[in-house]
Amino acid sequence: MQQVTIERTALRVSRVGFGTASMHHLLRAAQRRGLLETAFDTGITHFDTSPYYAYGLAETDLGRFIQHRRDAVTVTSKVGMYSPGWTPLGGLGVWGRKAAGRIVSSLAAPRRDWTVARARTSLDQSLKRLRTDYLDLLLLHEPAPERLQADDFLAWLQDEQTAGRIRYWGLAGESSKYCLWLEKDHPIAQVTQTHDSLDTRQGDPVLDAARSLQFTYGYLAAARQSDGDIAAHDVMQRALKRNDTGCVLVSTRRAERIPELAVAAK
Numbered sequence: 001m002q003q004v005t006i007e008r009t010a011l012r013v014s015r016v017g018f019g020t021a022s023m024h025h026l027l028r029a030a031q032r033r034g035l036l037e038t039a040f041d042t043g044i045t046h047f048d049t050s051p052y053y054a055y056g057l058a059e060t061d062l063g064r065f066i067q068h069r070r071d072a073v074t075v076t077s078k079v080g081m082y083s084p085g086w087t088p089l090g091g092l093g094v095w096g097r098k099a100a101g102r103i104v105s106s107l108a109a110p111r112r113d114w115t116v117a118r119a120r121t122s123l124d125q126s127l128k129r130l131r132t133d134y135l136d137l138l139l140l141h142e143p144a145p146e147r148l149q150a151d152d153f154l155a156w157l158q159d160e161q162t163a164g165r166i167r168y169w170g171l172a173g174e175s176s177k178y179c180l181w182l183e184k185d186h187p188i189a190q191v192t193q194t195h196d197s198l199d200t201r202q203g204d205p206v207l208d209a210a211r212s213l214q215f216t217y218g219y220l221a222a223a224r225q226s227d228g229d230i231a232a233h234d235v236m237q238r239a240l241k242r243n244d245t246g247c248v249l250v251s252t253r254r255a256e257r258i259p260e261l262a263v264a265a266k
């Protein structure tokens with residue numbers, strides 16, 4: 001697997017990264033662990049998670065997986081979008097809360113909080129679940145520029161970097177929503193992780209700001225939406241060409257699909 005150094009950082013990651021947002025569809029912990037093991041065995045060393053994914057269970061699973069190989073992997077987690085309640089004990093708990101959320105949406109919908117105090121507590125909890133004392137990357141999860149004080153957040157992120165709890169920080173989500181910070185080259189946008197696709201090219205605001213794509217996601221999901229039966233290898237080749245210097249995040253619930261996704265970056 002090719003490795004790249006992400007622009008504006010010394011962060012070295014695999015060209016394909018594995019996203020943990022949909023792992024909870026596998027109800028048994030052993031199945032979720034198998035997914036992470038397959039990703040790692042195919043050369044994927046970068047993993048993306050969030051305290052909101054599976055209400056904390058994705059971080060817990062990833063933490064168990066990385067605890068004996070922390071130096072061999074890089075990990076992103078996020079702040080700003082939180083679970084409505086405690087971390088479920090297993091996949092069944094996540095499934096139950098999502099099912100209940102279809103009737104009472106507040107049981108499943110994310111809580112958004114853009115205070116530094118909440119972000120600091122969240123980072124404490126993420127590090128605990130991930131069984132590590134640092135994150136390679138901490139991203140603001142779908143930030144709302146009008147609702148957060150970028151300079152206060154930046155000061156906190158710099159403090160966490162100095163304390164060694166995070167190596168880098170940045171923004172995650174639709175780049176059109178945070179393009180104001182890109183245009184101003186605000187230091188809060190040190191790293192961007194943006195939704196993108198081969199047809200709609202939602203990542204263009206990053207390129208328009210004369211920056212390279214750093215982390216991107218969404219190519220397979222978009223291809224699948226427009227054509228149920230996708231040629232995943234071809235989509236990956238084109239995605240890696242579009243994001244030619246960064247990391248393309250993928251996700252699947254089927255371990256047997258991972259080698260096909262990784263091979264395009266070998």
Ligand SMILES: NC(=O)c1ccc[n+]([C@@H]2O[C@H](COP(=O)([O-])OP(=O)(O)OC[C@H]3O[C@@H](n4cnc5c(N)ncnc54)[C@H](OP(=O)(O)O)[C@@H]3O)[C@@H](O)[C@H]2O)c1
Pocket residue numbers: 018019020021022048049141142172173174193217218219220221222224230232249250251252253254257260261
């Ligand atoms: N705001 C953010 O920062 C943000 C937002 C969204 C996502 N992300 C991150 O990016 C990761 C990936 O996002 P994504 O889910 O949009 O990514 P994606 O990899 O573009 O799409 C995943 C979809 O593609 C399907 N798929 C995977 N391999 C396939 C194959 N070989 N053939 C056919 N279908 C295939 C999967 O279905 P199966 O499971 O059935 O294989 C799934 O429905 C997430 O897990 C998360 O970590 C971040």
